[in-house]
Amino acid sequence: MEKPINSISLVIDGKQISVPSGTTILDAAKQVGITIPALCYHPKVSRSGACRVCIVEVGGTLVTACTTPVSGGMEVITNSPYVENMRRDLIDLILSDHPYDCMVCQKTGECELQELAYKYSIRNPVFRGERRQYAQKDGNPFIDRDMEKCILCGRCVKICDEVQGVGAIDFAYKGFWAKVCPPFEQDLNCEFCGQCVMVCPTGALIGKNWVARGRYWNMREVESTCPYCGVGCTLSLHVKENEIVRVTAKEGRGVNDGLLCVKGRFGYQFVSSPDRLKTPLIRRRKGGDLEPATWDEALGVVASRLKRVKEQYGPDAIAGLSSARCTTEDNYLFQKFMRAAVGTNNVDHCARL
Amino acid sequence: MPGDITINICMGTGGIAAGGEAVMSAFEDALASADIAASVKKHCAAHKVGCRGFCARDVLVDVIENGGKHTYEYIKPDMVKRIVEEHLAGGQPVQEWLVKEDYHTFHGKQVRAVLADCGEMDPEDIEAYAGRGGYEAALKSLTSLAPTDIIEELKRSGLRGRGGAGFPTGLKWEMARNEPGDTKYIICNADEGDPGAFMDRSLVEGNPHAVIEGMLIGAYAIGAQRGYVYIRAEYPLAVQRLTIALGQARERGFLGRNIQNTGFDFDIKVKLGAGAFVCGEETALIASIEGNRGMPRAKPPFPAQKGLWGKPTVINNVETLANVPYIMRKGSGWFAGFGTEKSKGTKVFALTGKIRNSGLIEVPFGISLREIIFDIGGGIEGDRKLKAVQTGGPSGGCIPASLMETSVDYESLASAGSIVGSGGMVVLDETDCMVNVAKYFLEFTKSESCGKCIPCRVGTMRLLEILTRITSGKGRPGDVELLQELSEDIKMTSLCGLGQTAPNPVLSTIRYFKDEYDAHIIERRCPAGVCKSFIAFTVLEEFCKGCMACVRVCPSGAIVGEKKKPHRIVQDVCIKCGACFATCKFQAVRKRAVYGEIHTR
Numbered sequence: 001m002e003k004p005i006n007s008i009s010l011v012i013d014g015k016q017i018s019v020p021s022g023t024t025i026l027d028a029a030k031q032v033g034i035t036i037p038a039l040c041y042h043p044k045v046s047r048s049g050a051c052r053v054c055i056v057e058v059g060g061t062l063v064t065a066c067t068t069p070v071s072g073g074m075e076v077i078t079n080s081p082y083v084e085n086m087r088r089d090l091i092d093l094i095l096s097d098h099p100y101d102c103m104v105c106q107k108t109g110e111c112e113l114q115e116l117a118y119k120y121s122i123r124n125p126v127f128r129g130e131r132r133q134y135a136q137k138d139g140n141p142f143i144d145r146d147m148e149k150c151i152l153c154g155r156c157v158k159i160c161d162e163v164q165g166v167g168a169i170d171f172a173y174k175g176f177w178a179k180v181c182p183p184f185e186q187d188l189n190c191e192f193c194g195q196c197v198m199v200c201p202t203g204a205l206i207g208k209n210w211v212a213r214g215r216y217w218n219m220r221e222v223e224s225t226c227p228y229c230g231v232g233c234t235l236s237l238h239v240k241e242n243e244i245v246r247v248t249a250k251e252g253r254g255v256n257d258g259l260l261c262v263k264g265r266f267g268y269q270f271v272s273s274p275d276r277l278k279t280p281l282i283r284r285r286k287g288g289d290l291e292p293a294t295w296d297e298a299l300g301v302v303a304s305r306l307k308r309v310k311e312q313y314g315p316d317a318i319a320g321l322s323s324a325r326c327t328t329e330d331n332y333l334f335q336k337f338m339r340a341a342v343g344t345n346n347v348d349h350c351a352r353l
Numbered sequence: 354m355p356g357d358i359t360i361n362i363c364m365g366t367g368g369i370a371a372g373g374e375a376v377m378s379a380f381e382d383a384l385a386s387a388d389i390a391a392s393v394k395k396h397c398a399a400h401k402v403g404c405r406g407f408c409a410r411d412v413l414v415d416v417i418e419n420g421g422k423h424t425y426e427y428i429k430p431d432m433v434k435r436i437v438e439e440h441l442a443g444g445q446p447v448q449e450w451l452v453k454e455d456y457h458t459f460h461g462k463q464v465r466a467v468l469a470d471c472g473e474m475d476p477e478d479i480e481a482y483a484g485r486g487g488y489e490a491a492l493k494s495l496t497s498l499a500p501t502d503i504i505e506e507l508k509r510s511g512l513r514g515r516g517g518a519g520f521p522t523g524l525k526w527e528m529a530r531n532e533p534g535d536t537k538y539i540i541c542n543a544d545e546g547d548p549g550a551f552m553d554r555s556l557v558e559g560n561p562h563a564v565i566e567g568m569l570i571g572a573y574a575i576g577a578q579r580g581y582v583y584i585r586a587e588y589p590l591a592v593q594r595l596t597i598a599l600g601q602a603r604e605r606g607f608l609g610r611n612i613q614n615t616g617f618d619f620d621i622k623v624k625l626g627a628g629a630f631v632c633g634e635e636t637a638l639i640a641s642i643e644g645n646r647g648m649p650r651a652k653p654p655f656p657a658q659k660g661l662w663g664k665p666t667v668i669n670n671v672e673t674l675a676n677v678p679y680i681m682r683k684g685s686g687w688f689a690g691f692g693t694e695k696s697k698g699t700k701v702f703a704l705t706g707k708i709r710n711s712g713l714i715e716v717p718f719g720i721s722l723r724e725i726i727f728d729i730g731g732g733i734e735g736d737r738k739l740k741a742v743q744t745g746g747p748s749g750g751c752i753p754a755s756l757m758e759t760s761v762d763y764e765s766l767a768s769a770g771s772i773v774g775s776g777g778m779v780v781l782d783e784t785d786c787m788v789n790v791a792k793y794f795l796e797f798t799k800s801e802s803c804g805k806c807i808p809c810r811v812g813t814m815r816l817l818e819i820l821t822r823i824t825s826g827k828g829r830p831g832d833v834e835l836l837q838e839l840s841e842d843i844k845m846t847s848l849c850g851l852g853q854t855a856p857n858p859v860l861s862t863i864r865y866f867k868d869e870y871d872a873h874i875i876e877r878r879c880p881a882g883v884c885k886s887f888i889a890f891t892v893l894e895e896f897c898k899g900c901m902a903c904v905r906v907c908p909s910g911a912i913v914g915e916k917k918k919p920h921r922i923v924q925d926v927c928i929k930c931g932a933c934f935a936t937c938k939f940q941a942v943r944k945r946a947v948y949g950e951i952h953t954r
Contacts, residue, residue: 050807051807053807096811154805175799175810184794
């Protein structure tokens, strides 16, 4: 393969590699199959270098792999005992200010911090001392914000600002007592897209309706399409005992590439709601109750009534309103039906209202 | 004019605090009255001047006549009348109020290069600065020098950043100049935050035009159209004088459009900082100017590449910039004539602590610590034993008395485990506990950490907790090693300079005073008698006269006893403030060591 014009050659853990200039050490390492642990790095947001866990050795000094661009002839060591020991101590410091409640934490098994604690076998932190404790809980309807578990990686702040464009949260206070919170520490009051929940590496941000609904390893993941709007985001439905207990989205899948909105992420309870319609309903007598019917019968009623109105008052007495929740194809068919079958141009769409 | 008398009154923050304004108006009133004008028969003018350095002797007043200068110390408004009558009118200086020998030894080994005009002229008068050669360098630079000439001259001078890191200024300017782009910025970092440091404040208060002129030359050299001075809002006098100076510079055509008809445009904006120590870090400072939370970001890219609003930006400290006009006026050779091979020029230090003569000093690099402390500083207060010198503030370290021959320059102080830093110099004596000193600085860095990166946010907290348990008698074997390991972690992995240097006070005190740590942890005593858990105050009955003096000063009501009968200190109530110890005239109150509780890990 021909080398890109401004490619840079370097060595990572003894492996020779050429990457375009501007590539970070972390991304370059990924290309030769070396995973450098990182807690604040997230591909969707700008680099911050806050967690320091991705430190690697370059020429005897430590640099963060996620923020340092490669340079020619660089020799990077990602796993020397010195680096690993520093990383261990960093994880140890985080754990010294973290509730040791993995056995009841919803994030268990998916927690990036837990994974690193496991990797470095930190049963009891060497460093011990005061732990942040907050009595006040956030009363918002969707997101459980447990700031005692927050490691201040800043992913949530960045994705809210840089990707969602909302900026509902930011850092407040200083030093040890720095804290991510909404303005004036009020309850979160935002779009509740839950992008922050998606990127949180620990159990600090959890969907409220996922709590105690099951461990992820007991769930079956089913890929589906969001029914709410025409965008058609790709969902991962987490199903336990034939019930959806959580919805996520996978990076690299579908048009949404891992992102969701409040409806797609948190509004799935209707699927198993007892109030949900399972058949069409027809009011057979004036003033009577709606009664279950078959699709044939229901469509027959609609067709005959439309026909009657058209004959009696002409086609322009009928108007059709379609929905943004339908697909483009559905909407195309609907206007075709209104124009060709009914014979009117009275067709509109809820997104214009 | 010959025959005229100039009276300079110190009106820096120190001078004003000592009553400078009242002294000033006393002089003005006296000079305005007709009888005195008639008796003096000479033209007298009173001026306010910036910091003179020897703030402890304020209010300092100079009377200058025919080039001869008499300096008075500790002047109060009611003393003015006699000075006017005897000295101004009678020609006889008031000998008993003149400065004494130590005032001259204080200045003996100092070299006033950047402070040359500070304390000698009215900082609120651009004409006073211009009269002393001010703005000549800027005019010369803008009209007859190419930007690269200026950068080369600075490189030859060897000027290095005075904010602490010591990066060569010429090189920094060259980097910014060589960056592509039309929009560039120059920022003056006046966010002086080290506890006990007041170099930059004194410079801005005493000679704001030098800072402006330095920025103007820098802007021309790098191609910047706009500059910012990031200054703490806690420095109201400095902000006020800077604002006045900026207005005067605009009026005189040294700022604004088409400066001195050279076609060069440049202006400066003042940005007030809210006092966060971390905002002295350049990337945090930039974030703060941009209106964001002052948190540092990872480098590279460096500010010279991508700084304020993403544009190439040079950030220099106040003292660095104030040096520039003098270098450009007097030449790089003059500047490089001071100092050592690698550290050229002079450095301003704020000399404080247990020293006889504390104040603002300027010394050439290469001077020894001993000369600063014993010659300039006049030795230790109360002739106690020198224990250590703390340089560089919370980012620096403690250098023990045995290393007093250490040359004061970037490299030598670094190899002794400390730094030049921005110029704080705290002298410690035998009554200072080194573990407590380390704890003091960690308290500062812990609460000034921005909280962004883990080692600094959690690490400094843990360091402080370990130090606190050692000083409160709960130290455990292995704590010193734990401190060292954690310090190394924080130093090596922190994001910005605040964290990277925060463990220095711990590491340097362990390096030179490990015996004090061991005394606290193993022997359960504080050798300096500072840490409260290891001391108790008691009254020796045979010495106590029952005078009640200690009873009166005790803030916690811990001392009981009747008049003319021996008193007793109730230990459970005593807060160990030492007020009784300091008050007792009969040495009846004694401080003794107590053993702390024994704790094991």
